[in-house]
Amino acid sequence: MELGGARVSEKLLEIKNVKTYFYTSDGQVPAVDGVSFHINRGETVGVVGESGCGKSVTSLSIMGLIPKPPGKIIAGEILFEGEDLLKLPQKQMRKIRGNRISMIFQEPMTSLNPVYTIGVQIAEAVRLHQGASRKEAMDIVVEGLRLVGIPSPERRVDEYPHQLSGGMRQRAMIAMALSCKPTLLIADEPTTALDVTIQAQILELLKELKQDLGMAMMIITHDLGVVAEVAQRVVVMYAGKVVEEAPVRDLFNDPKHPYTKGLLASIPRLHVKQESLHVIEGNVPNPTEFPAGCRFHPRCEFKMPRCETQEPQLKTIAEGRQVRCWLTEMDAAEVKNEH
Numbered sequence: 601m602e603l604g605g606a607r608v609s610e611k612l613l614e615i616k617n618v619k620t621y622f623y624t625s626d627g628q629v630p631a632v633d634g635v636s637f638h639i640n641r642g643e644t645v646g647v648v649g650e651s652g653c654g655k656s657v658t659s660l661s662i663m664g665l666i667p668k669p670p671g672k673i674i675a676g677e678i679l680f681e682g683e684d685l686l687k688l689p690q691k692q693m694r695k696i697r698g699n700r701i702s703m704i705f706q707e708p709m710t711s712l713n714p715v716y717t718i719g720v721q722i723a724e725a726v727r728l729h730q731g732a733s734r735k736e737a738m739d740i741v742v743e744g745l746r747l748v749g750i751p752s753p754e755r756r757v758d759e760y761p762h763q764l765s766g767g768m769r770q771r772a773m774i775a776m777a778l779s780c781k782p783t784l785l786i787a788d789e790p791t792t793a794l795d796v797t798i799q800a801q802i803l804e805l806l807k808e809l810k811q812d813l814g815m816a817m818m819i820i821t822h823d824l825g826v827v828a829e830v831a832q833r834v835v836v837m838y839a840g841k842v843v844e845e846a847p848v849r850d851l852f853n854d855p856k857h858p859y860t861k862g863l864l865a866s867i868p869r870l871h872v873k874q875e876s877l878h879v880i881e882g883n884v885p886n887p888t889e890f891p892a893g894c895r896f897h898p899r900c901e902f903k904m905p906r907c908e909t910q911e912p913q914l915k916t917i918a919e920g921r922q923v924r925c926w927l928t929e930m931d932a933a934e935v936k937n938e939h
Contacts, residue, residue, distance in 0.1 A: 611679075612816050613662070613784060614638040618676030620654075620661045623669065627888040631657040633840035634676075636914070639784065644810060644817040646831035646848070648824060648863070652884045654840040655820045656706070659786045662818075663703055664693045680784070699729040702777035703786040704770075707793070711773060712761040718745075719757025722776045729780045744775040748805060767798035774805065781813060788820045803829050824863055828852060833920070836860050839885055839895035842914055845922040856923040858900045894926070902927060 620632040632654045639645045647655050660666050661673055664685060678685045680701065685693065705711040713721060722744060723737035732740060738757065745753035748771040761769055770790065777785055787806065791799035807830055810817050819830055827834055827848060834851045836844040836859065844857040855861045865878035882899040885891055891898055897907040907926055914924045 610641050611638045612641045612643075612681065613818075614677075614679040615658070615662070616677040616679070618658070618661055618673065618678060620657050620666055620671060620673045622671045624888075629887045630840050630890070631671075631887060632661060635837070635840070635842055636676075637835045637842060637845060639816050639818055641783075642810075642814055642816055643833065644819060644831045646819045646821060646827035646834045647837060648821055648827055648834060649837035650822055650884050652839075652887070653837040655822075655837055656788055658837070659703065659788055659818065659820055662786065663697055663701065664688075664690075665697075695729070698725050698777075698782075699780045700782055701784045701786065702780065702782040704773050704777045704788065704790050706789045712769060714761055717758050717760055718764070718772050722757075722772070722779050725776060726779050740779060741775070744779050745772065747778070747809070748772075748775045749801075750775070766794055767801065770794060770798075770802055771805070774802075774809070778809060778813065782815055784816045784818065785810070786818045786820070789822070790819065791821075791823070791826060799826075806830060824852075824867060836863070839890055840887065841895065841924065842922070843896065843924045845914075845920075847920055850921060856917065856921070856928055857896075857925050858902050858927070859896050862899075894924075 615638065616636050618632055618635050619630065622629040622631055635654065635658055637645070647658065649655055657666070662678055662685070666673060673686060676686070680696070685696070688696070712718070719738060719741050722741045723734070726732050726737040726740050727734070741757055742753045745756055750756050750768060750771050756764070761772075764772060790806065791802050794802065803826060806817065817830070819826060821827060831848050834846055834848050835842055836857065838859050844851070844855070844860045846856075851860065852864065855864055859880070862878065862880040866880065868877060880899055885895060885898070893909045893911055894900070894903070894907045897903045900907065904926060910926075912924050912926045912929065914922050915929060916922050917928055
């Protein structure tokens with residue numbers, strides 16, 4: 601794969617069979633249930649799916665931010681530059697978090713502290729990880745705000761979160777995440793709650809910064825339009841599992857999993873006459889009561905008897921392409937017999 605003129609092949613982050621469960625009064629919740637994928641150096645990977653599919657819990661597992669209790673990572677490995685993050689003591693993990701791996705959270709208004717100025721909050725991370733003096737840190741903050749397109753950064757450093765617009769707050773969050781020049785940036789729904797014009801600006805900004813800083817990105821979203829705009833590869837999640845993985849162009853041109861097909865069919869198209877939008881019937885199942893067999897089968901228009909009792913495995917069907925579906929494992933005659 602060629603990115604920015606350089607060949608990318610080395611795995612920066614590798615998630616292997618990670619299981620993150622929550623233990624509640626309603627029972628065991630397998631929020632992330634055997635997830636595996638990787639991100640190469642300098643690559644952008646989109647992780648997509650409906651709310652409740654395990655996207656954000658996957659990112660929090662990488663960051664070591666799963667609340668304990670009720671959550672616990674019960675299995676798997678998360679290898680970052682060859683080192684298993686799950687085996688690191690908290691002190692070592694704190695040195696990596698916000699420094700080599702940074703995260704932009706969904707809601708900037710709840711992620712930013714309302715009683716501290718923007719400058720003080722970003723400078724704290726710089727001083728903690730880079731050992732900069734107060735003045736050096738503030739100079740880095742001003743430069744960071746300028747980098748993300750905030751006008752008059754020398755004045756904005758003294759403003760509080762409520763004094764900034766939604767788009768400016770999101771830019772400030774990006775500046776905070778990039779203040780220590782991370783190798784990997786995780787962006788959890790980076791354009792949620794922003795109007796369309798601001799969304800486009802934020803996505804363009806992320807693309808430019810990634811190119812300039814040479815970092816890898818993991819974009820978590822339910823919006824396939826965002827993925828088409830910024831990602832090279834896509835991981836589709838459903839009910840705590842990866843159901844499809846493919847290069848972005850292959851996924852859009854030839855989706856293999858019925859869930860992916862449903863998501864793509866739900867996107868409105870400007871030049872196609874549509875009587876109504878496609879809808880995937882039903883809802884994401886309650887994680888305390890996942891169905892037997894394929895977890896998507898209650899909503900799947902292609903389901904067969906075996907889908908209700910036997911769970912398909914994630915299979916490689918071509919280079920860089922994986923699918924968790926019985927249809928991809930059976931020939932036409934077998935499918936016909938099943939029906």
